[in-house]
Amino acid sequence: MLDIQSTQTYQERIRRTLISEEEIAAAVQNAGKEISLLYDGTPILLVSILKGAFVFMADLMRAVDVPCEVAFMCAKSYYSGTFSTGTVKITMDLEQDISGYHVVIVEDIIDTGRTLYDVYNLLKGRNPRSLRVVTLLDKPSRRDARVAQSGFKPDMSLFTIDDLFVVGYGLDCAEYYRNLPYIAEYSPSQEG
Ligand code: IMP
Ligand code: MG
Numbered sequence: 001m002l003d004i005q006s007t008q009t010y011q012e013r014i015r016r017t018l019i020s021e022e023e024i025a026a027a028v029q030n031a032g033k034e035i036s037l038l039y040d041g042t043p044i045l046l047v048s049i050l051k052g053a054f055v056f057m058a059d060l061m062r063a064v065d066v067p068c069e070v071a072f073m074c075a076k077s078y079y080s081g082t083f084s085t086g087t088v089k090i091t092m093d094l095e096q097d098i099s100g101y102h103v104v105i106v107e108d109i110i111d112t113g114r115t116l117y118d119v120y121n122l123l124k125g126r127n128p129r130s131l132r133v134v135t136l137l138d139k140p141s142r143r144d145a146r147v148a149q150s151g152f153k154p155d156m157s158l159f160t161i162d163d164l165f166v167v168g169y170g171l172d173c174a175e176y177y178r179n180l181p182y183i184a185e186y187s188p189s190q191e192g
Contacts, residue, residue, distance in 0.1 A: 010176070015187035018166055019159055024136075024182065027158040028056070031134060032063020034156065035104065043067040045101040045128075047094065049119060050074040052108035055170030055178070056136045060106060071096065075119050088118030103128040108170050109137040110154060113147035120152065136169070137161055137183070159183075 035044070043066065048057035050072050061070055074092035103123060107116055116133065124131055138157040167173050168180030177186070 013173075013187055014167070014177075014180075015185040017182050018161065018164070018185050019169075019183040021181045024158075024169060025059070028059045029063050031156060031158055032060060032065070035060075035063075035134070036065045039066045039102060041066055042102055043069070045069045045071060045096075045098060045103050046106050047071050047073060047098075047103055047123070048106045049108070049116070050092065051178070052170050052172065053106050053136070056108055057106045060134070069101075073119070075115055088115065088122060090122070098123065098126050098128045101128050102130045103132070105131070105133045107133065107135040107154070109139065109166070110135050110157075111139050111142045112144040113142075113152060114144050116154075117144075117147045117150065117152050132156070134158075137166065137171075139163055 044064075046057060046061055046064075046068055048054055048070065051074070054072070057070065057072075061068055071094050072092070073090060073094050076089045076091060105116070105120065105123065110116055116135075120131065120133060132155040134156040135154045136158050138154060138160050139162070140160060141163050165173070165186045166183050167177035167186045168183045170178050171183070172178045173186050173188075177184070
């Protein structure tokens with residue numbers, strides 16, 4: 001838990017706006033149009049990975065005009081070493097059998113890519129009719145070697161960012177800042 005002494009300290013830790021509300025809204029509308037064109041009236045299942053992706057999911061689903069169901073899952077990956085194989089722990093699973101669905105995984109950010117790589121393979125094993133990944137943010141410079149070697153990549157990425165820690169629009173630091181309407185660079189060094 002953050003030691004939030006005051007609202008001022010809380011605000012001071014936000015170094016700068018990286019992506020504005022307007023930029024996010026425009027990119028989400030474009031992504032919604034792209035998805036609608038891609039599936040061309042075919043029903044889809046949007047699967048959001050909690051908690052970070054719930055804000056993006058809420059906006060993206062309203063920018064899509066194909067018949068659409070939504071579902072949520074919660075996943076955590078644990079690693080015992082840099083080159084170890086990841087084991088994903090599903091702390092909340094999907095309710096439905098996805099074998100009849102065209103599934104789109106909706107993620108907030110791909111950093112090392114380990115979590116999503118594991119979730120992707122897990123869902124792939126459940127034989128969906130198709131499986132794609134849409135991420136709001138991608139930090140390709142941080143990708144884990146094993147994930148990179150596998151050729152795993154998101155099908156759609158709204159913003160590629162540098163190796164920065166970001167908060168807002170669903171993304172947190174110790175559970176805070178998810179409610180910022182924009183994406184900001186977080187700076188713990190600014191604390192006073
Ligand atoms: P991974 O390293 O790609 O497995 O990322 C796992 C999770 O770490 C993401 O889904 C986010 O919840 C979190 N994460 C990674 N980078 C950031 C960041 O810059 N800000 C907030 N959360 C992050
Ligand atoms: Mg996440």
